[in-house]
Amino acid sequence: MYAQMVKSEATQEDPEKLTAFQARIDAGEKIEPKDWMPEGYRKTLIRQIGQHAHSEIVGQLPEGNWITRAPTLERKAILLAKVQDEAGHGLYLYCAAETLGVSRDELTEMLLDGRMKYSSIFNYPTLNWADMGAVGWLVDGAAIMNQVPLQRTSFGPYSRAMIRVCKEESFHQRQGYDAIRKMAEGTPAQKKMAQDALNRMWYPSLMMFGPSDKDSVHSEQSMRWKIKMNTNDELRQKFVDQTVPQAEFLGLTIPDPKLKWNEERGHYDFSEPDWAEFHDVIRGNGPCNTDRLAARNKAWEDGRWVRDAMLAHARKKAARKIAAE
Amino acid sequence: MTRDEALVQGLVRLGDNTLIIGHRVSEWCGHSPVLEEDIALANIALDMIGQTQLWLGLAGEIEGAGRDADTLAFHRDAWDFRNLLLCEMPNGDFGRTMMRQFLFDAWHSIYLGRLLKSSDARVAAIAEKASKEVAYHLERSADTVVALGDGTPESHDRMQAALDYLYPYVGEMFLSDEGDAVLAEAGIAPDPASLREEYDALVGRVLDKATLSVPENRYAQKGGRTGTMHTEHLGHLLAQMQWLQRAYPDATW
Ligand SMILES: [Fe+2]
Ligand SMILES: [Fe+2]
Ligand SMILES: [Fe+2]
16 A cells, blocks of 8 residues: 555553553544554554655656646646645645654655655556556555545544545546546557556556555554554455456456456455565665655755755744844 | 737737746656645646636637647647747756746736736636736745745855846847737737836845846847747757657547
């Protein structure tokens, strides 16, 4: 997902407090920033919300890649608005993380020096215009699978951020589907672009949900804390079940020869993505890892003089105001 | 030049300005100095593209040759573009982008202000919508120019350099030709030359607060709004912007 393989922190605290805390969560209460919370809960959330925020920010790059080449004024406007929304999501999420006592600048530094991750999906390239449709349809689609349940997460600010984000994400998904539909129903060249986009994006989209439950080490504690609401495999299955009929409607072929409706299970059977590739991408060896981080680092470095100047001007202005009083 | 010909040209000039500077601003997406700026720049670009649809849409309609806003945007070559040269100048650093935006917004807001009273109701209606957006752009770009001009010694030097670099492209905003005369005569649009004083006063106030000095050289680079000589930059911009439409002309998107 946007937050993948988030390590949950062990907690060693007063067992009574921990029991009372767990009882609040079990009762469906929201935990607010000023409430007592276990250190592990706080740290896990910082990691998860931070990673989610970073994903929104880095996620601007693969789509930003096509803004200047969008084929119509309307498509350009839709794409610009979407990328702008993603930056806004980053902003809400950094704000939610800040309530846990970590600043946006600190989180940014950790992204830039590689201590924190972002979703593996954004380390794949966007190579043709249909990718803009496929990203909305599949990537925003997969994000929604995870984020809709997170609207009920136990941490108040995170839950509220997810409620705002989800509204926009479902809009993105519909627009993405509309864009790729136009391609799939278009000329042979457009159809080819659409199929090519699906071929490249399918398995990376499945990877977004993280490793299979049997290999997922951090889930249990996070699920008890209602930081994670469903298992990776549950969400992946739900995503496949939802997406297959949509691909059929488009007349596109999902690149999985084993994909088949299983009457007994009431779900599609499908091939797992290549988990070795997933771990490679997480380790920094994806096709775009180096470029994505370099682009973020460059933006941050190039922008330093601007941030310094804004701060210096604000200080001077405040000083002048005091002097005038 | 007939009234309609002058009007189409005037509308294309407005639409090309917003299209080209909007394209430039959109190049920042995901690369700006702070997240708030990413959002703000995307917002400006979005407004510019929206205004382009309106101006070029109306131009195509009045022209009556079956060209819509997209055809005009994606299927003309550089010599048919009528934007101010300022709009096509490359972004440079963030300071230069904001200086370009400010110099443009200041002119744009004054020009649109006059269009509110246009004798052509269609023009006045678009100006009404656009001028609200542009008032906000101007407020923001002026504040940024002041903050960066006044900020640190480094930012001051960068902003002065940006102003020195871009100032030769200001004069073109106030050059009038036959088409402008026709539009002014019909009460459709102002005579560009008549806006200079107001512009100089507005820009002077802001640059003063920004502790920047207006360059003395008033030489004006020109050729954008007449299409006679664009900069070398425009061709590259169009190559990127128009590539898909040109490579797949039979596609709908
Ligand atoms: Fe998002
Ligand atoms: Fe997203
Ligand atoms: Fe999204």
